[in-house]
Amino acid sequence: MARLEILEYPDPRLRQIAAPVTRFDASLAQLIDDLVETMQASQGIGLAATQVNVHLQVVALDVSKQAEPPRIFINPEIQSRDALGIVEEGCLSLPGLYANVKRATQIRVRSVDRCGVPQDTELRGLAAVCLQHEMDHLVGILFVDHLSFFKRRRAIRQLRAGHHGAATAETVTAARAR
Helix, strand or coil, X not given: CXXXXXXXXXXXXXXXXXXXXXXXXXXXXXXXXXXXXHHHHCCCCEEEHHHHCCCECEEEECCCCCXXXXXXEEEEEEEEEEEEEEEEEXXXXXXXXXXXXXXXXXXXXXXXXXXXXXXXXXXXXXXXXXXXHHHHHHCCCCHXXXXXXXXXXXXXXXXXXXXXXXXXXXXXXXXXXX
C-alpha cells in the first residue's frame, strides 16, 4: 500500500468528473487499499479517488474511527434521500476550512463492491453526509459550492490567505447565521 498525495484547492483536477469503474482487477484493489491508507493517515473519514488524481468513481468511507473496516462504494448512485439537516463539513482538499451545509441525513445508495458485486446500502447520520460529500467530488463539486456566493467567496479568500483557524470560526459562524 502507498500513501497518495491529496489534491488541494484550487487544483483544477478537483473539478474533473470521474468515470465509472468497469474493470475489477488488481489495479482497482491497489487503488482501494491506497485510498484507505491515505484517508486514515490523513485522519479523514472519507476520500474520493478524484482527490488523489484518479478520476474513477471510487469512495472510501470510515466514520467508525477504525472500529469497523472502511466501507468502499464504487459507482455509487443515491436512490433516495430523507431528513434534511444542516451539518458542519470540512475536507482534506480544503484543509482547515469548515462550514455548515444542507444535506440529507438518511440516504439509500446503490453501488458495487471491490469485486463488482451490487450492494444496496442505507446510511444515516454522519455516514450519509460523508458519502454525499465524497460523491460530490466524483462530479467535480466541493462542499464550498453549496454555500452562498458571498460565504463561498469569503471562505475561499481566507483559505488562500492561509488563515485557517480564523477562517474556520468566522466561516462557521457565518454559515450558522443562514
